[in-house]
Each structure stands twice: as structure tokens, then as C-alpha cells.
Amino acid sequence: MIKRIWHGWTDPGMAASYAHILETQVLPGIEAKAIPGYLGIEVLRRDLETEVEFITIMSFRSIDDIIAFQGPNYERCYVPDAAQKVLKRWDLISQHYELEDARSYE
Template sequence: MIKRIWHGWTTPENADAYFRVLTSEVIPGIEAKAIPGYLGIEVLRREVEDEVEFVTIMSFQSLDNIIALQGPDYERCYVPDVAKKVLKRWDLTSQHYEVKHARSYG
């Protein structure tokens, strides 16, 4: 399994608006593509000084699935214009990690 991790930051005033855009437009748009091997997404949020940081963690069966989504330049981030309007700044690339071990409880 591969985890694709990306960070974006916004102002406290725009944090709820970004979360709505992310969960009502961006994520459904990605899921509508029915990408083989896409397993899901997690959204993390935390306040850091004068910003609110969001982290998305997408799960895929393999790197080939991510390449199917993004093409050969698969590290490039995907930030649609609607999200750019409420974000302050964001990572231009995503990081990819192979899951070597995982445990879940509950």
C-alpha cells in the first residue's frame, strides 16, 4: 500500500470554507474518477499560530495507481482553482510512502 501525503494551509477565517470545498467538491471529484486501486482518504486539521494546516493522506494499492491519477509527474499536487481561492499556501508536490507495517485497534 502507498500513502500519498499533502499539506495545505489557510487562515483561521477560511478554514471551515476550505474544509467544505475539500469534502464536498475536491474529494468527490477525485472519487468520481473511479481510479483503480484508490482505497480512500483521510483529512487532518490543526491550528498552528496564525494558520490552519490541513493534511490529506490518500491510500492506494500501488504507485501505478497514483500514476494513473496524476500521470508520470505523479509527485505533482492536485489543487483545483476552487481550493486555491481559500488556501493561503500549499505543497507543490506530494510525498509517497510505502506502508511497511500497520496496526489498528478498535
Template sequence: MPVKRIWHGWTTPENANAYETLLKTFVFPSIEAKKVAGYRSIELLRRPLEDEVEFITVMTFDDLDSVKAFVGEDYETVYVPDRARAILKRFDDRSQHYELIETRHY
């Protein structure tokens, strides 16, 4: 059963564009370069708040074994490269995982 891996990070409004660019040009390509069997996709969500900007990544894997191949046996471990940590204001210290039950397209 497919698994969605969800993670949240927050930046200051001043760092939001730089962080988005870093994700698109460095973090996501570094994930793809790992060529993890069972990794299917990553989605990026962005939401401005009063004094910070929230980012959410949603990764799709075939199953938990695929997630473990990505980050190890402790599969809730986050993947946040140092370059990203330097821009982030704060972030989840653990990723959440959900079984994908159904997707409907209209």
C-alpha cells in the first residue's frame, strides 16, 4: 500500500523564496539522485502566515520498506540537509507517515 511521508518546515518571510529555490534546485535533486526503489514523487506546499512561511513536503513511496531505504530503519528520521537547516526558522524533527487509502480524480 502506498505511503505518504509528510514534513513541515518554517522560514521567515525574508528567507521563503531562497528556501523554495534551494528545495527545487538542491534538495529535491539530491533526493532523486539517491534513486531509491519505491520512491514515486514529492510535492511542495507553501503557506504564508503572519510572521513566517510554512512549507510542507509530501513524498510518495510504494511502502514503508521504500521509506526505510531512503532514511534507514528509524523511518521517521527527517532528511534536512545542512544548507536547508541554515535557512529554516524551525522544522518538524520527525516525519509523519500515512497509508494512502484512496485517491479520486475528477
């Protein structure tokens, strides 16, 4: 399994707007594409002193599935215009990690 990780930061006053864009546009848009090998996405949020950090972690079966989805420049991120308007800054590329081990601690 491959984890595709991306970071974006916004001002605290814009965090709710960005979360809304994620919930109503970005995540449904990804799901609607029915991407082969796509297994899901997690969204993390961390409130800092002067900004709010968001991390998305997309899971794919293989790097080939990501390349089929994103093309040969698969590391490059895509940030919709609506999100760019509320984000302060963001990663221009996504990082890709192979999942070595997954354990459940429930």
C-alpha cells in the first residue's frame, strides 16, 4: 500500500472555510472519480499558534495506481481554486510512502 501525504496551512479564521471545501467539494470530487486502486483518504488537522495545518493521507494499492490517476508527474499536487483562496500556503508536491506495517490498537 502507498500513502500519498500532502500538507496545507491556513489562517485560523479560514480553517472552517477550508474544512467545508474539503467536505463538500474536494473529498466528494475524489470519490466521484472512482480511481482504480484508491482505498480512501484521511484528513488531519492541527491548530498552531498562528495558523492551522491540514494533512491529507490518501491510500492506494500501488504507485502505479497513483501514476494512472495523476500522470507521469504524479508527485505534483492539485489544489482546487476554491481551496487556494483560503489556504495560506501548501506543499507543491506530495510525498509517497510505502506502508511497511499496520497494526490496530483497539
